[in-house]
Amino acid sequence: MKYYSLNKKAPKTTFEDAVVRGLAPDKGLYFPEYITPLPYSFFDSIENKSNSEIAFEAIKQFVGDEIPENDLRTIVKDTLSFDFPVVELDFKISSLELFHGPTMAFKDVGARFMARCLEYFNKNNSRKVTVLVATSGDTGGAVANGFLGVKGVDVVILYPSGKVSAIQEKQLTTLGQNITALEVDGVFDDCQDMVKQAFVDEELTSKMQLTSANSINIARWLPQLFYFLFSYKQLKSKYENIVFSVPSGNFGNICAGMVAQKLGLPIKHFIASNNSNCVVTNYLETKSYQPKASVQTISNAMDVGNPSNFIRIKELYNSDFNELKENLSSYSFSDDETRKALLEIHKTYNYIADPHGAVGYLGAKKYLQNNPGDHVVFLETAHPTKFLDVVEDVINIRVELPEQIKAVIDKEKVSIPISSYSELKTYLLNKN
Ligand SMILES: *Cc1c(COP(=O)(O)O)cnc(C)c1O
Numbered sequence: 001m002k003y004y005s006l007n008k009k010a011p012k013t014t015f016e017d018a019v020v021r022g023l024a025p026d027k028g029l030y031f032p033e034y035i036t037p038l039p040y041s042f043f044d045s046i047e048n049k050s051n052s053e054i055a056f057e058a059i060k061q062f063v064g065d066e067i068p069e070n071d072l073r074t075i076v077k078d079t080l081s082f083d084f085p086v087v088e089l090d091f092k093i094s095s096l097e098l099f100h101g102p103t104m105a106f107k108d109v110g111a112r113f114m115a116r117c118l119e120y121f122n123k124n125n126s127r128k129v130t131v132l133v134a135t136s137g138d139t140g141g142a143v144a145n146g147f148l149g150v151k152g153v154d155v156v157i158l159y160p161s162g163k164v165s166a167i168q169e170k171q172l173t174t175l176g177q178n179i180t181a182l183e184v185d186g187v188f189d190d191c192q193d194m195v196k197q198a199f200v201d202e203e204l205t206s207k208m209q210l211t212s213a214n215s216i217n218i219a220r221w222l223p224q225l226f227y228f229l230f231s232y233k234q235l236k237s238k239y240e241n242i243v244f245s246v247p248s249g250n251f252g253n254i255c256a257g258m259v260a261q262k263l264g265l266p267i268k269h270f271i272a273s274n275n276s277n278c279v280v281t282n283y284l285e286t287k288s289y290q291p292k293a294s295v296q297t298i299s300n301a302m303d304v305g306n307p308s309n310f311i312r313i314k315e316l317y318n319s320d321f322n323e324l325k326e327n328l329s330s331y332s333f334s335d336d337e338t339r340k341a342l343l344e345i346h347k348t349y350n351y352i353a354d355p356h357g358a359v360g361y362l363g364a365k366k367y368l369q370n371n372p373g374d375h376v377v378f379l380e381t382a383h384p385t386k387f388l389d390v391v392e393d394v395i396n397i398r399v400e401l402p403e404q405i406k407a408v409i410d411k412e413k414v415s416i417p418i419s420s421y422s423e424l425k426t427y428l429l430n431k432n
Helices: 015-021 040-044 051-066 069-079 107-122 138-147 166-173 188-199 218-235 252-262 279-286 310-316 321-327 335-349 355-370 384-395 403-409 421-430
Strands: 003-005 030-032 086-088 093-097 129-134 153-160 179-184 209-211 242-247 269-274 328-332 375-380 416-418
Touching (some): 107 129, 107 218, 129 138, 129 188, 138 153, 138 179, 166 384, 321 328, 328 355, 335 384, 416 421
Parallel strands (some): 093 375, 129 209, 153 179
């Protein structure tokens, strides 16, 4: 399989090269040259297959022959060593729980898959790759955990000092080994700007192979299509018209769902559920795409003002606005509405959602008003305890900490404080 850059000014390249680079030399996002539908029999008998068989069949064409089948099977199996349960709240709404991985964020799957691919590609050479990532919270922990101990890969995480939750900070500062946390005196945008500057700094990139581990990287983005297959497997015997409501920030997750649909998965419709960062909601209303500075909300993993994967969605629909609008609805909700939803979900279904899942729930409810016969699955993208202060404050009960969280809470934080790009650069040039 070859990948091309969506800026169309860089040569096509291999899966390996696209994963190692992250971004194409022309700064475009990589996109697969073909998406070939899976045979009807795959979906017809999906309930008889294990999750790792399903995932292997689905991802195989995107890797091509660059990783031998047996190795790819192992990578997929190791990546998916936990459950993806669909919890039916009633006959109209289900929650797809994507938080059963080691850091309790849905980003675990993409991070683990990407780490194992890089490990495979590094097996026979002495090349070192440095994964540089800025985080507002969840990405850092998932990437740190996914890449821990992976040969030939160093991970450097930049996070804004005092602006991630206590649990999130522990998840990215306590692992050691090949993981380093840089604690930035600033906000998330400062971290992101420093990372961007590093990628275009030729003095740095001539001396080291830097790559990204956010959803611009195809190995982090594509495995997210598994979630939609796993839900279908669980729901196909019960519901005919399955719709997904995806709490969206950079739109990587929902775009992967659309790839699953191109593979032939019978999904009726997608809902992009947004907080007040509503560029896409506005786009579908006005046909005009207007990126904005992000605003802070209680569903902060979705505080994105210019979703990086939206260009991939456009590519999937050949920039045909009407075709996209047929398949995608988007709604946006305030923090007040999100808080009310958390309460409603708890009261009505005795279920505890996190603020991101609650935004997905609101999108599902809104869609169902006009489409009462459909079944909407909202993606529960993080465990409620990762947003403990909001959830406990709104629902007014104490939420029990899961084992994964208990395991890090008492560990000692180790971080290196930095406050400027030049300090980042000095660190990178001297790290070894
Ligand atoms: C990253 C994240 C999202 C947004 O996912 P995108 O792929 O960026 O749209 C939603 N919820 C949580 C908890 C996240 O960590």
